[in-house]
Amino acid sequence: MFDENVYRERRQVLRRQMGSGLLLFPGNGESPMNYPANPYPFRQDSSFLYYFGVDKPGFVGLIDVDEDRDYLYGDDFDIDDIIWMGPQPSVRELAEGVGIQSTGDNSQLAERLFAAVKAGRRVHFLPPYRMEEQVRIAEWLGLSIAAVTRHASESLVRAVVAQRSIKSEAEIREIEKALDISSSIYQTVMTMTKPGVNEGEVTGALLGVVGRANSYVSFPTILSVHGETLHNHFHGNEMREGDLLVVDSGAESPEHYASDITRTFPVGGGFTPIQRRVYEIVLRAQETAIQAMRPGVRFLEVHLAAAREIAAGLKDVGLMKGDVDEAVQAGAHALFFPHGLGHMLGLDVHDMENLGENLVGYDETISRSRQFGLSALRMARELYPGFVVTVEPGIYFIPALIDQWRREGMHSDFIDYQALETFRDFGGIRIEDDVLVTADGYRVLGPGIPKSVKDIEAGMKE
Numbered sequence: 069m070f071d072e073n074v075y076r077e078r079r080q081v082l083r084r085q086m087g088s089g090l091l092l093f094p095g096n097g098e099s100p101m102n103y104p105a106n107p108y109p110f111r112q113d114s115s116f117l118y119y120f121g122v123d124k125p126g127f128v129g130l131i132d133v134d135e136d137r138d139y140l141y142g143d144d145f146d147i148d149d150i151i152w153m154g155p156q157p158s159v160r161e162l163a164e165g166v167g168i169q170s171t172g173d174n175s176q177l178a179e180r181l182f183a184a185v186k187a188g189r190r191v192h193f194l195p196p197y198r199m200e201e202q203v204r205i206a207e208w209l210g211l212s213i214a215a216v217t218r219h220a221s222e223s224l225v226r227a228v229v230a231q232r233s234i235k236s237e238a239e240i241r242e243i244e245k246a247l248d249i250s251s252s253i254y255q256t257v258m259t260m261t262k263p264g265v266n267e268g269e270v271t272g273a274l275l276g277v278v279g280r281a282n283s284y285v286s287f288p289t290i291l292s293v294h295g296e297t298l299h300n301h302f303h304g305n306e307m308r309e310g311d312l313l314v315v316d317s318g319a320e321s322p323e324h325y326a327s328d329i330t331r332t333f334p335v336g337g338g339f340t341p342i343q344r345r346v347y348e349i350v351l352r353a354q355e356t357a358i359q360a361m362r363p364g365v366r367f368l369e370v371h372l373a374a375a376r377e378i379a380a381g382l383k384d385v386g387l388m389k390g391d392v393d394e395a396v397q398a399g400a401h402a403l404f405f406p407h408g409l410g411h412m413l414g415l416d417v418h419d420m421e422n423l424g425e426n427l428v429g430y431d432e433t434i435s436r437s438r439q440f441g442l443s444a445l446r447m448a449r450e451l452y453p454g455f456v457v458t459v460e461p462g463i464y465f466i467p468a469l470i471d472q473w474r475r476e477g478m479h480s481d482f483i484d485y486q487a488l489e490t491f492r493d494f495g496g497i498r499i500e501d502d503v504l505v506t507a508d509g510y511r512v513l514g515p516g517i518p519k520s521v522k523d524i525e526a527g528m529k530e
């Protein structure tokens with residue numbers, strides 16, 4: 069937990085920004101997997117964590133802007149709970165830890181919200197992403213369940229996004245703690261990526277690294293020799309000499325800040341000449357993109373700089389042709405790079421995505437493209453100091469997509485479909501780092517996880 073003043077100040081900033089009304093932040097509850105006493109691992113709501121810090125299920129935060137007072141609501145544990153769960157702090161103790169003096173139980177919260185609605189006061193809340201929250205908010209505020217999302221407060225979303233987008237030094241330290249775990253993950257993965265080993269063994273070892281750090285993954289691990297499937301969660305393949313293993317994984321810091329790193333390894337420890345060529349295109353695209361990052365630059369431009377490197381590199385290899393700028397403008401490179409360059413990172417791995425991708429990654433000066441590939445870009449807006457953004461270009465050979473584009477004659481001026489035939493089994497390559505925008509440029513966060521061909525091949529030998 070951060071110092072109580074951190075939470076107090078965060079709420080103070082938000083109060084000033086909102087000006088009036090009640091700001092309702094329901095924390096998450098336990099969510100059952102197959103029966104109520106067997107829940108999914110508990111993960112607190114990130115905005116609740118940000119403003120109220122309490123990392124336990126069953127609490128609700130309320131900020132009364134007009135009264136200038138913050139409340140924490142929850143039911144105290146009784147002896148039956150304590151027998152099963154061990155000693156528990158009281159609601160009052162938890163509240164004091166985050167700088168709150170006013171507490172109440174769940175029935176008092178319901179009464180307070182009922183009275184507020186009756187008095188015609190505005191109750192702001194963020195769009196809920198769990199049905200349980202939708203039902204609770206509907207009951208508290210006398211709305212139909214279907215109406216809850218419509219009544220979510222855009223002004224609160226905008227204020228929260230503005231605040232959470234700029235990471236403090238303490239938050240950056242948290243992300244770097246998560247990156248230290250990532251560093252250990254990749255050291256382990258590198259030495260296990262050998263012919264005859266099953267992907268499941270590597271995934272299990274990765275989870276072991278995370279567990280030994282008393283952490284939890286920040287998203288389900290992507291680890292596959294079929295890295296051309298962008299989010300491949302199947303880990304049942306035996307790795308063979310000549311495969312490329314894509315590992316996209318992350319852990320959480322003690323305060324639940326995320327890391328998000330991707331590396332691609334040649335099974336057997338050495339890239340083949342063509343793997344190396346394609347790998348170096350992706351690496352060049354990533355480094356070019358990172359070096360373009362500074363305040364005032366739009367991330368859309370950074371994405372396009374990476375796309376141009378990819379198109380130029382694939383032209384050298386003989387898979388693309390024609391003018392590189394024209395190819396990128398037409399979107400032809402998206403056959404190989406069909407996703408966006410990156411996203412914000414913070415308490416969520418796709419930070420604040422539950423608040424609306426366009427409200428996080430776009431602003432009034434820039435709207436989302438409909439072009440295939442570019443339409444998947446989550447983050448396009450101008451960069452500011454304190455933003456943390458992932459930079460994760462890739463090149464993928466997706467047989468179904470190649471076949472579809474070829475059938476439809478898509479971008480045949482820019483793509484050599486004949487030359488592509490020998491790449492159908494190539495798989496995919498992605499390289500991802502987490503980058504802080506500083507006052508005058510950027511800083512790649514974390515301890516430096518091997519990514520050059522030389523460092524990867526050396527690391528895999530150890």
Ligand code: GLY
Nearest residue numbers: 287316328417460
């Ligand atoms: N966690 C998937 C990604 O890199 O965005």
Ligand code: MN
Nearest residue numbers: 316317328329
């Ligand atoms: Mn990732």
Ligand code: MN
Nearest residue numbers: 328458460500
């Ligand atoms: Mn990512």
